[in-house]
Every structure is written in C-alpha cells, then in structure tokens.
Amino acid sequence: MSTADSFAELARFYDPIMRHVDYDRWYLVADALTGLLPRPFRHLDAACGTGVLLHKLLRDGWNTCGVDLSVSMVRAGKPASGKWPVAVGDLRALPYADSFDYVTCLFDSVNFLLSHDELAAGIRSLADCLSPDGVLYFDVVTERMVLDHFADQEWTERNGKFSTRWKCDYDRTTRTVETRIQVNSGESYTLYERVYELDEIDDAVRRAGLQLIGAFDAESWRRPRRKTVRVDYVVTKGDPKRFGTAFRNIEKHVQSLLR
Numbered sequence: 001m002s003t004a005d006s007f008a009e010l011a012r013f014y015d016p017i018m019r020h021v022d023y024d025r026w027y028l029v030a031d032a033l034t035g036l037l038p039r040p041f042r043h044l045d046a047a048c049g050t051g052v053l054l055h056k057l058l059r060d061g062w063n064t065c066g067v068d069l070s071v072s073m074v075r076a077g078k079p080a081s082g083k084w085p086v087a088v089g090d091l092r093a094l095p096y097a098d099s100f101d102y103v104t105c106l107f108d109s110v111n112f113l114l115s116h117d118e119l120a121a122g123i124r125s126l127a128d129c130l131s132p133d134g135v136l137y138f139d140v141v142t143e144r145m146v147l148d149h150f151a152d153q154e155w156t157e158r159n160g161k162f163s164t165r166w167k168c169d170y171d172r173t174t175r176t177v178e179t180r181i182q183v184n185s186g187e188s189y190t191l192y193e194r195v196y197e198l199d200e201i202d203d204a205v206r207r208a209g210l211q212l213i214g215a216f217d218a219e220s221w222r223r224p225r226r227k228t229v230r231v232d233y234v235v236t237k238g239d240p241k242r243f244g245t246a247f248r249n250i251e252k253h254v255q256s257l258l259r
C-alpha cells in the first residue's frame with residue numbers, strides 16, 4: 001500500500017489547472033444534503049486537496065475541516081490569511097472515530113485507491129469517522145468517463161501563465177488510468193486512478209457497515225445509466241429509511257438545480 005505523495009510536484013499548479021472544473025455542482029449537492037443532518041453538525045472533507053470546496057464551506061460558516069494525504073496539496077491550499085483547519089492523513093486509516101456527522105470525499109478521490117483492498121480500507125475508514133447517524137457523500141468516475149475522455153489520448157491545455165501537456169493510458173485489464181502531466185517543457189508527473197464497477201463500490205459500502213441512501217448520475221441526479229461518467233453516492237451509517245421524504249425532497253431539489 002503506497003503512501004507516496006503523488007501530487008507533490010503538481011500541487012502548486014493544481015488550482016490553475018482545475019480552474020475550469022465545476023466545483024459549484026459539488027458545493028450545491030454538499031449543501032443540499034445538510035438537510036439530512038442535525039444542527040449544529042461537524043463536517044470533514046476527506047482528500048480535500050487544496051481545499052477549493054473547503055474554503056467555500058468555511059466562508060459559509062460551516063464547522064468543517066479537511067484531511068489529505070498530500071502535504072504539498074495542503075500547503076498549496078493555505079490561504080494568505082484566515083482559517084485553514086486541515087491535517088495530513090490517509091483516507092485508508094483516518095484517526096477520527098465517531099467524530100463527524102457529515103463527511104464528503106469528492107472529485108474522484110476514491111478512484112485514487114488502486115486496489116479492492118485499498119477501496120475497502122478507504123470506505124471503512126470514512127465510515128468510522130461518522131457519528132452513528134452520520135452521512136457520507138462521495139463520488140467516483142466510471143469506466144465510461146475514462147473511455148470517452150482519457151483513454152489513450154494526448155492533449156495540451158493553457159492554464160493561465162503556463163501550459164500543460166497531458167497523456168493518458170488506460171489498462172483495460174487492471175482498469176488503471178495512468179496520466180502523465182508535463183508543465184511547460186519541464187518534468188512529467190504521473191497520477192494513477194482506478195475505475196470500479198458500481199457493484200464493487202456497493203459491496204465496499206455494505207462491508208463497511210454503511211447503507212445506501214442513493215446513487216446518482218452526478219450530472220443529472222437521475223439513476224446512473226450506461227453513459228454515466230461520474231456517480232454521486234450518498235450513504236449512511238444508520239437506517240436510510242429515516243430520511244424518507246426529506247431525502248426525496250433533496251433529490252428533487254438537486255435535480256431542479258442541475259437542469
């Protein structure tokens with residue numbers, strides 16, 4: 001099990017590279033799901049990276065903090081002033097038993113767990129962080145995403161003051177994506193992600209003692225389809241039935257916001 005910081009060199013370029021990413025969608029879903037929580041609630045953003053989401057939630061006054069494996073990402077996200085409640089830690093062994101009512105783990109961070117054992121350890125550890133009725137919201141990219149947008153592709157992006165050259169290879173046997181990113185004409189940095197069948201994610205969720213509240217196509221919040229590229233999972237440690245109407249209302253609300 002590797003604990004290497006694969007974002008070490010990339011961290012200082014991360015925010016400009018991700019400037020085009022729609023963080024608002026995660027923000028609005030994360031916010032809508034607070035309708036399931038007691039007040040006040042304690043929130044953890046696991047694999048928070050440079051804290052793009054966390055900074056927004058802090059501005060909204062959330063009682064929140066972050067954790068990420070990459071010391072460089074955590075450093076790169078430190079604001080010039082103001083709060084930065086974040087720790088360095090591994091998704092697969094978080095030391096926060098029963099400490100949070102709400103945990104998020106977004107932007108494919110779960111796909112960075114590269115084997116079934118790592119996936120199981122990661123979901124179990126996220127589950128451990130939750131209070132008895134706690135809610136976990138995480139997302140994963142699907143093989144469809146990789147085949148449609150990344151597999152065996154090369155491209156160049158302009159990211160403000162620098163440019164990046166991307167090369168992605170997909171190993172269909174191990175379902176692992178290798179992404180090499182070169183900044184200007186410098187060194188290349190390599191990231192690995194793994195895609196899982198939704199059944200495999202469901203299995204890891206169940207084995208961690210969690211129950212599914214809902215799994216949705218992240219772009220529509222409808223049922224995942226063959227064309228779905230990202231799936232949002234909302235799971236809980238307690239009985240999901242207790243959320244009945246409240247969750248259905250949130251589901252409709254999110255669907256209307258995403259339209």
Ligand SMILES: C[S@@+](CC[C@H](N)C(=O)[O-])C[C@H]1O[C@@H](n2cnc3c(N)ncnc32)[C@H](O)[C@@H]1O
Binds near residue numbers: 048089106113
């Ligand atoms: C694609 S980035 C997403 C970061 C952040 N959630 C965001 O939305 O910008 C994936 C993040 O997962 C973190 N990560 C990967 N493996 C991890 C692990 N085992 N434990 C904690 N963080 C991990 C990386 O350091 C990186 O910050």
